[in-house]
Amino acid sequence: MNDSISTFTLAPGFRAAATACGLKPSGNLDLALIAAEGPCSAAGVFTTNRVKAAPVIYDQQILAKNASGIRAVITNAGNANACTGPRGMADARRMAELAAYGLRCQPDDVLVLSTGVIGRHLDMDKVAQGLAAVTSTAAAQHGAPIAARAIMTTDTRPKVARAVAQIGGQPVTIAGMCKGSGMIHPNMATMLAIVTTDAAVAPELLQAALRQAAGRSFNCVSVDGDMSTNDTLLLLASGASGVEISAEGARDAQPATAFEQFVEALTGVCVDLAKQVARDGEGATRLIEIRVGGAADEAQAHQVADSIARSPLFKCAVHGGDPNWGRVLCAAGYSGAEIDAERLSLSFGHPGGAQVAVVAAGLPLAYAEPAAAALLREDPVYVNLDLGLGAAAATVWTCDFSKEYVEINAHYTT
Amino acid sequence: MNDSISTFTLAPGFRAAATACGLKPSGNLDLALIAAEGPCSAAGVFTTNRVKAAPVIYDQQILAKNASGIRAVITNAGNANACTGPRGMADARRMAELAAYGLRCQPDDVLVLSTGVIGRHLDMDKVAQGLAAVTSTAAAQHGAPIAARAIMTTDTRPKVARAVAQIGGQPVTIAGMCKGSGMIHPNMATMLAIVTTDAAVAPELLQAALRQAAGRSFNCVSVDGDMSTNDTLLLLASGASGVEISAEGARDAQPATAFEQFVEALTGVCVDLAKQVARDGEGATRLIEIRVGGAADEAQAHQVADSIARSPLFKCAVHGGDPNWGRVLCAAGYSGAEIDAERLSLSFGHPGGAQVAVVAAGLPLAYAEPAAAALLREDPVYVNLDLGLGAAAATVWTCDFSKEYVEINAHYTT
Numbered sequence: 001m002n003d004s005i006s007t008f009t010l011a012p013g014f015r016a017a018a019t020a021c022g023l024k025p026s027g028n029l030d031l032a033l034i035a036a037e038g039p040c041s042a043a044g045v046f047t048t049n050r051v052k053a054a055p056v057i058y059d060q061q062i063l064a065k066n067a068s069g070i071r072a073v074i075t076n077a078g079n080a081n082a083c084t085g086p087r088g089m090a091d092a093r094r095m096a097e098l099a100a101y102g103l104r105c106q107p108d109d110v111l112v113l114s115t116g117v118i119g120r121h122l123d124m125d126k127v128a129q130g131l132a133a134v135t136s137t138a139a140a141q142h143g144a145p146i147a148a149r150a151i152m153t154t155d156t157r158p159k160v161a162r163a164v165a166q167i168g169g170q171p172v173t174i175a176g177m178c179k180g181s182g183m184i185h186p187n188m189a190t191m192l193a194i195v196t197t198d199a200a201v202a203p204e205l206l207q208a209a210l211r212q213a214a215g216r217s218f219n220c221v222s223v224d225g226d227m228s229t230n231d232t233l234l235l236l237a238s239g240a241s242g243v244e245i246s247a248e249g250a251r252d253a254q255p256a257t258a259f260e261q262f263v264e265a266l267t268g269v270c271v272d273l274a275k276q277v278a279r280d281g282e283g284a285t286r287l288i289e290i291r292v293g294g295a296a297d298e299a300q301a302h303q304v305a306d307s308i309a310r311s312p313l314f315k316c317a318v319h320g321g322d323p324n325w326g327r328v329l330c331a332a333g334y335s336g337a338e339i340d341a342e343r344l345s346l347s348f349g350h351p352g353g354a355q356v357a358v359v360a361a362g363l364p365l366a367y368a369e370p371a372a373a374a375l376l377r378e379d380p381v382y383v384n385l386d387l388g389l390g391a392a393a394a395t396v397w398t399c400d401f402s403k404e405y406v407e408i409n410a411h412y413t414t
Numbered sequence: 415m416n417d418s419i420s421t422f423t424l425a426p427g428f429r430a431a432a433t434a435c436g437l438k439p440s441g442n443l444d445l446a447l448i449a450a451e452g453p454c455s456a457a458g459v460f461t462t463n464r465v466k467a468a469p470v471i472y473d474q475q476i477l478a479k480n481a482s483g484i485r486a487v488i489t490n491a492g493n494a495n496a497c498t499g500p501r502g503m504a505d506a507r508r509m510a511e512l513a514a515y516g517l518r519c520q521p522d523d524v525l526v527l528s529t530g531v532i533g534r535h536l537d538m539d540k541v542a543q544g545l546a547a548v549t550s551t552a553a554a555q556h557g558a559p560i561a562a563r564a565i566m567t568t569d570t571r572p573k574v575a576r577a578v579a580q581i582g583g584q585p586v587t588i589a590g591m592c593k594g595s596g597m598i599h600p601n602m603a604t605m606l607a608i609v610t611t612d613a614a615v616a617p618e619l620l621q622a623a624l625r626q627a628a629g630r631s632f633n634c635v636s637v638d639g640d641m642s643t644n645d646t647l648l649l650l651a652s653g654a655s656g657v658e659i660s661a662e663g664a665r666d667a668q669p670a671t672a673f674e675q676f677v678e679a680l681t682g683v684c685v686d687l688a689k690q691v692a693r694d695g696e697g698a699t700r701l702i703e704i705r706v707g708g709a710a711d712e713a714q715a716h717q718v719a720d721s722i723a724r725s726p727l728f729k730c731a732v733h734g735g736d737p738n739w740g741r742v743l744c745a746a747g748y749s750g751a752e753i754d755a756e757r758l759s760l761s762f763g764h765p766g767g768a769q770v771a772v773v774a775a776g777l778p779l780a781y782a783e784p785a786a787a788a789l790l791r792e793d794p795v796y797v798n799l800d801l802g803l804g805a806a807a808a809t810v811w812t813c814d815f816s817k818e819y820v821e822i823n824a825h826y827t828t
Contacts, residue, residue, distance in 0.1 A: 051747030051755040051776070083743065083755075085777050118740035119778040227748050312726065326532035329497065333465030334641050341465040341497075362465070363499050364533040403817040 005145050008160045011173040011196040013037050013238025016143035018150035021130025023078030023116070023123065029150035031130040032075045033143075034194055035103060040236045041200075042070035042111065043207040045214045047231035053082035055112040056232060058092040062108055067203035070236060071109040073194050074099045074131065075151045077179075079122050080190060081114040082229040091122045098128055102135025115153055115179065115190040115230055148177040151192060155179050156280050161272035165265035167258050170243045172199045174269045180231075180277040190230035191218065193273055199262060200239030205247055209263045210235045217270035220302070221278045222309030222398040235266070275397050283402035287380040288318055291351070292332075293393040294386035300337045301394035304387065307335030308396070315401030318381055323348055323372035325358045332385060343388030348375040350382045419559050422574045425587040425610040427451050427652025430557035432564035435544025437492030437530070437537065443564035445544040446489040447557075448608055449517060454650040455614075456484035456525065457621040459628045461645035467496035469526040470646060472506040476522055481617035484650060485523040487608050488513045488545065489565045491593075493536050494604065495528040496643040505536045512542055516549025529567055529593065529604040529644055562591040565606060569593050570694050575686035579679035581672050584657045586613045588683045594645075594691040604644035605632065607687055613676060614653030619661055623677045624649045631684035634716070635692045636723030636812040649680070689811050697816035701794040702732055705765070706746075707807040708800035714751045715808035718801065721749030722810070729815030732795050737762055737786035739772045746799060757802030762789040764796045 010016060016034050023030040044063050046056050062070075074095055081088050096110040103110075114122075137143075148158035162175035176195030201209065214233055245262045256264070279287040290308050295301035308314055311331040317324040325346050332339060342362040349355035356372040357365055375381065381400075424430060430448050437444040458477050460470050476484075488509055495502050510524040517524075528536075551557075562572035576589035590609030615623065628647055659676045670678070693701040704722050709715035722728055725745040731738040739760050746753060756776040763769035770786040771779055789795065795814075 049744065049747035050751075050753050051743050051758075083740065083773075083777055118744070229744055229747060326497065329465050330463065330532070330643055333463035333643060337464075339464050344465075359497075363497055 005148065005158050005160060008144050008148065008162060009142070009175065010034065010144050011175045011238060011240070012198040013040075013240030014196045014236070016147035017134050017137040018143065018146040019130050019133045019137070021133070022126045023076055029146060030077045031127070031134055032147040032150035033099070033134045034073045034147060034196070034236075036071050036236060036238050037240070038238065039069040039071055039109070040238050041203045041206045042067050042237075043203060043210040043235045044111075045210055045233040047227040047229065049227045049229050049231070051083070051229050053080050053114060053230040054084055054088035054092040055081055055114045056230060058089065058096070059111050059113070059232065062111060066108045069109055070111060071105045072099055072103055073111045073113065073234060073236070075113040075115070075192065075194070076122070076127060076130075077151055077153050078116040079114060079120060080116045080118050080230050081122055083119040084121055087121055091124055094124060095127060095131065098131040099135055102132060111234060113151075113192050113194070113232055113234070115151065115192055118229060144177070151177065151179045153179065153190070154181055159273055159276040159280070161269045161276075163265055163269050165261060167199070167243055167245070167261045170241065172241050172243050172262065172265065173197060174265050176269055176273060178273040178277060181280045190228045191277060192230070193218065193233045193270070195233070195235045195266070195269060197235070197237050197266070198239065198241035199237050199243050199245050200241070201237045201245045201262070205245060205259065206235055206237055209259070209266055212263050213267040213270045216267050217274040218277075220394065220396045221274045222306055222396050278397035278399055284399035285379070285402065286318060286400050288315070288383065288398050288400060289380045290383045290385070290396045290398070291393065292385045292387065294388045294390060295392040295394070296390040298392045298394050300389075301387070301392050302396065303337045304332050304335045304339065304385065305394050305396035307331045308383065308385070309398040312401055315398065318376060319400035319402050321373050321376045323356075323358060323369070323376050325364065328383065328385065329359065329362075339387050340389065345386040345388065347384045348372055348382060351384060355384070419562065419572050419574060422558050422562065422576060423556070423589065424448065424558050425589045425652060425654070426612040427454075427654030428610045428650070430561035431548050431551040432557065432560040433544050433547045433551070435547070436540045437490055443560060444491045445541070445548055446561035446564035447513070447548045448487045448561060448610065448650075450485050450650060450652050451654070452652065453483040453485055453523070454652050455617045455620045456481050456651070457617060457624040457649045458525075459624055459647040461641040461643065463641045463643050463645070465497070465643050467494050467528060467644040468498055468502035468506040469495055469528045470644060472503065472510070473525050473527070473646065476525055480522045483523055484525060485519045486513055486517055487525045487527065487648060487650070489527040489529070489606065489608070490536070490541060490544075491565055491567050492530040493528060493534060494530045494532050494644050495536050497533040498535055501535055505538055508538060509541060509545065512545040513549055516546060525648060527565070527606050527608070527646055527648075529565065529606055532643060558591070565591065565593045567593065567604070568595055573687055573690040573694070575683045575690075577679055577683050579675060581613070581657055581659070581675045584655065586655050586657050586676065586679065587611060588680050590683055590687060592687040592691060595694045604642045605691060606644070607632065607647045607684070609647070609649045609680070609683060611649070611651050611680070612653065612655035613651050613657050613659050614655070615651045615659045615676070619659060619673065620649055620651055623673070623680055626677050627681040627684045630681050631688040632691075634808065634810045635688045636720055636810050692811035692813055698813035699793070699816065700732060700814050702729070702797065702812050702814060703794045704797045704799070704810045704812070705807065706799045706801065708802045708804060709806040709808070710804040712806045712808050714803075715801070715806050716810065717751045718746045718749045718753065718799065719808050719810035721745045722797065722799070723812040726815055729812065732790060733814035733816050735787055735790045737770075737772060737783070737790050739778065742797065742799065743773065743776075753801050754803065759800040759802065761798045762786055762796060765798060769798070
């Protein structure tokens with residue numbers, strides 16, 4: 001599903017471009033444009049942090065009034081435009097105005113994303129020059145790879161994913177880019193994702209699809225520090241495929257509806273992107289996939305999986321290749337979920353492959369230490385916990401925890 | 415308030431002893447006895463982890479039926495007796511029986527604490543020998559310092575605190591010991607505290623006092639990984655002072671009641687112990703005191719303070735001496751509390767001393783970087799966040815986050 005970066009293209013109906021306008025001290029690409037050939041339906045999922053960056057507030061306002069007519073997304077890296085007060089809001093609006101001028105559309109047709117340092121005002125001279133350049137460039141399909149680079153901050157690589165689904169026998173493309181690391185860096189903790197599709201979907205339905213997909217992907221990536229001030233996930237639908245996704249309800253035992261098929265394909269792309277985020281962090285050496293099953297409901301499964309994924313002790317143990325089941329049970333036990341210690345079962349290893357069962361009925365089993373340790377050294381590491389309370393399940397992704405993480409984030413001044 | 419360890423004594427009416435019975439591979443002291451000269455009122459606060467060690471379940475049962483007649487607390491280190499099933503429960507009971515035999519009291523008069531490795535059964539031969547030794551020793555007042563050492567696992571030093579309060583013009587002593595580190599270690603994450611007093615307090619009132627004190631002390635220490643399977647706080651009252659603490663309600667503008675004075679003194683001892691826990695961890699170089707004020711209620715203040723204290727990014731920043739206000743605001747923003755970003759004010763430095771204000775009304779101030787950085791290098795580091803929503807406040811303690819932490823906990827196998 002994941003194209004190599006250099007050949008990556010957005011869905012039909014979209015083009016991209018990028019430039020370097022000097023926001024990043026490195027001089028690297030820092031301003032990305034994704035533009036649609038016509039008005040698109042758009043949906044967005046935003047950070048729940050009570051401290052919201054100006055572009056987050058701005059985009060929520062735009063989607064509330066123009067979710068059917070979005071024509072572009074502008075992203076700058078190097079400055080989060082957060083904790084910038086009224087001037088920050090004005091700067092976000094000005095970015096939309098400048099982009100609209102260059103694209104010959106209306107300011108309200110433009111969404112704005114920012115990522116980078118908190119608490120500093122945007123250098124609007126640089127931004128204006130960059131927007132003039134990026135909107136005048138013949139933004140094209142082949143511009144997507146450099147756009148994916150321009151939105152990066154501390155990512156070690158650009159992150160893209162693309163899939164073509166058959167819906168009602170017709171091809172529908174879903175393609176997106178994101179940025180964000182499993183480990184959060186000084187003031188650059190943001191996860192941004194822009195996903196495009198050539199399906200034709202009304203805004204309300206698009207929002208519903210995005211929420212479902214986010215709930216099983218980006219919301220299942222455990223990052224230290226939860227949501228940043230800027231986290232945003234956008235989905236734009238051009239309709240260029242001519243395939244209409246309408247609001248048919250699900251009917252058990254019938255073939256999946258077009259909407260369900262669309263949500264499944266969208267979720268697949270979002271999961272692909274989310275796993276790339278989870279895997280990418282300074283010092284991270286392994287992706288960890290934590291599956292919790294046998295839960296009373298999905299929320300409980302997620303709560304337990306998330307607790308394990310957030311445990312520094314657990315993440316350190318994985319780093320050291322230590323199959324430390326005690327830490328997994330302890331993290332499950334303080335998750336807040338009403339679990340029964342005597343019903344817990346735990347194994348390591350991919351469910352479809354070699355597994356080692358280490359706990360049953362809440363008590364440790366005699367298991368082969370070398371086999372278990374070997375599974376803890378693979379990538380990904382698979383952790384499977386069954387709660388024995390029901391049939392619901394959830395998966396959370398994270399990465400292991402190393403000394404490099406502390407080194408980077410202690411921001412040593414000497 | 416904090417006596418040097420060597421001269422530390424429990425409250426009048428209590429004596430202590432300790433021995434090494436071979437549970438710790440090092441051969442160090444690992445079995446402690448605190449014995450009362452007569453039956454005591456007792457109260458306990460236990461871990462909320464859904465996975466509870468055998469001694470936790472056992473003590474809860476004992477206190478439910480014999481909270482007026484407790485005569486001893488036995489603590490073993492080196493084995494948590496957790497995830498040990500029915501055999502673990504039987505072993506906890508057997509420890510009480512063996513101790514009762516040596517002390518010539520009833521098994522139901524004895525509370526049991528364990529800390530150490532999870533998932534291994536106790537070596538009851540060693541425990542039995544140790545209990546015979548420690549109950550036959552002339553347990554004495556001067557045994558308290560070695561008892562404080564015997565309950566240690568990965569603590570770098572024994573932790574004790576003692577205070578004499580004047581209640582109704584008469585002296586009441588409160589003295590306790592605890593173990594636990596601000597950083598949690600492989601399978602030895604437990605916080606245990608045994609506090610003694612010579613006040614005469616009925617069990618229900620003692621429980622109320624302990625809950626209040628715990629809520630402002632041990633529950634305000636942020637440790638990575640929340641509560642272990644074994645966390646326990648016990649309070650025993652001998653009555654040896656002759657000072658009765660009865661249930662008089664508080665009357666505004668009147669002198670504090672005896673109960674209020676007792677709770678205040680108990681809280682002071684518990685805070686002293688809790689700060690020692692927060693400060694003690696591998697690689698920790700500084701205690702961090704996070705005060706959140708201006709909250710709608712104390713629970714909100716605590717929720718925000720706890721979120722900041724748990725942020726690895728924040729703890730790393732402190733380690734590096736970086737006055738990173740953005741991370742503080744971000745952690746407050748995802749705490750779950752309904753805060754208003756535009757009402758936040760933040761400063762560093764002890765409220766009674768030199769302070770540097772860095773944020774007002776949610777926006778950064780121009781501040782002297784060297785002065786702020788200097789405050790981040792002191793011990794303790796003081797962080798003061800005002801939410802601007804009310805008048806309630808709470809304080810949480812934690813320590814900074816270093817490479818050594820990861821090194822210890824990755825349990826490198828090579």
